[in-house]
Amino acid sequence: MAISIRERRAQGALQRWLRRTALASIPMIGLCGCGDSCEITHQSQDGQTDGGVVWAAGSQHPAADCGPYCRPGYHDPCFDTVLTGCLAKNATGALTCQYEMTRCVPQPCGRLPAGLLAAAPVAPSVAGAELASRAHLEGAAVFAFDALERELIAHGAPPLLVERARKAQRDERRHHRAMSALAARYGARPAPVAVETPPVRTLVEMAVENAAEGCVRETYGAMEAVVQGETAGDRAIGKVMRAIAADEADHADLGWAIDVWARTRLSRAERARLDDACGTMTPQSYSPELTALLGLPPPEVAACLMNAIA
Missing domain, CATH: 1.20.1260 (Ferritin)
Structure with missing residues (x-):
């Protein structure tokens, strides 16, 4: 045994x-x-659009649109983090950047x-x-x-x-x-x-x-x-x-x-x-x-x- x-x-x-x-x-x-x-979890970070972009509060946006205003995803020896989208918090440009983290390692x-x-x-x-x-x-x-x-x-x-x-x-x-x-x-x-x-x-x-x-x-x-x-x-x-x-x-x-x-x-x-x-x-x-x-x-x-x- x-x-x-x-x-x-x-x-x-x-x-x-x-x-x-x-x-x-x-x-x-x-x-x-x-x-x-693999273990998949979700994370979020704050982001901010520039003055020329106005999104309605509560609106959801794809990663392609969020990319300029959110930190990019990243790979290192422990995990892959991918930007999946963002949520407009309010009309002043505050964002919640959304990420998917995959740990297989x-x-x-x-x-x-x-x-x-x-x-x-x-x-x-x-x-x-x-x-x-x-x-x-x-x-x-x-x-x-x-x-x-x-x-x-x-x-x-x-x-x-x-x-x-x-x-x-x-x-x-x-x-x-x-x-x-x-x-x-x-x-x-x-x-x-x-x-x-x-x-x-x-x-x-x-x-x-x-x-x-x-x-x-x-x-x-x-x-x-x-x-x-x-x-x-x-x-x-x-x-x-x-x-x-x-x-x-x-x-x-x-x-x-x-x-x-x-x-x-x-x-x-x-x-x-x-x-x-x-x-x-x-x-x-x-x-x-x-x-x-x-x-x-x-x-x-x-x-x-x-x-x-x-």
């Missing part, structure tokens, strides 16, 4: 298992298939904070853009762990969980600096991190996000970082990813520890929501250039890693 991740964590063996599983997956190219499930982004705004890096190459995007997301994880710390305190979590969330912020600042330096080697610069910080959420809302971001995304991310550390064609990237992998394994362990604690305070229906949030996501395909240079796993290897988490 297979041992679950929760059982491995209780035995103090989760971090060792993550590394063994990741290393074992490297020669398994071609042995596993990929799924096709459990990449090692660190925790993504609620309210993270998409931003484009300055990059002259595909590799530079990838590294800059990942640096941006490592910076975003600082905000995610800051929010997690505040919510753990608000909901009376054990002090050790609070302290580990605080330590994770320090880790992510270090990751942001290291990834930014790698991006700079390829002539790229990460975009500034912008987050619309939400108020403290309910315990179940926090726990559902933790299930997706900590128990799935960071667990996968820790294993992918191990693969990168061993296979990256650029030795500097491999060195950085080996250091990041150790921290991400600790962050994944924190996610599962929070899950265990939160479940003791939730109803059966609420615990079922956590189980649903732990569903797997489809790994992303990378170009041969990125696979070789950054050590990013081919789809078959990524699928094997995801199957190990499921």
Whole structure:
């Protein structure tokens, strides 16, 4: 009978298992298939028309008309955001820009904070853009762990969980600096991190996000970082990813520890929501250039890693 991740964590063996599983997956190219499930959510941001455009309050407009007045959609290693349209708030030009976000990729982004705004890096190459995007997301994880710390305190979590969330912020600042330096080697610069910080959420809302971001995304991310550390064609990237992998394994362990604690305070229906949030996501395909240079796993290897988490 297979041992679950929760059982491995209780035995103090989760971090060792993550590394063994990741290393074992490297020669398994071609042995596993990929799924096709994606998570689609909707977001909105404020926009403003110029003085020469007047739309009736409450009127809906297509993306082609809204494009000049709304931020464009954007792709990075964690999600695709597409502008779908806009709603005129009033006759003075205020708009609600509407976006569809598709997440199919459990990449090692660190925790993504609620309210993270998409931003484009300055990059002259595909590799530079990838590294800059990942640096941006490592910076975003600082905000995610800051929010997690505040919510753990608000909901009376054990002090050790609070302290580990605080330590994770320090880790992510270090990751942001290291990834930014790698991006700079390829002539790229990460975009500034912008987050619309939400108020403290309910315990179940926090726990559902933790299930997706900590128990799935960071667990996968820790294993992918191990693969990168061993296979990256650029030795500097491999060195950085080996250091990041150790921290991400600790962050994944924190996610599962929070899950265990939160479940003791939730109803059966609420615990079922956590189980649903732990569903797997489809790994992303990378170009041969990125696979070789950054050590990013081919789809078959990524699928094997995801199957190990499921």
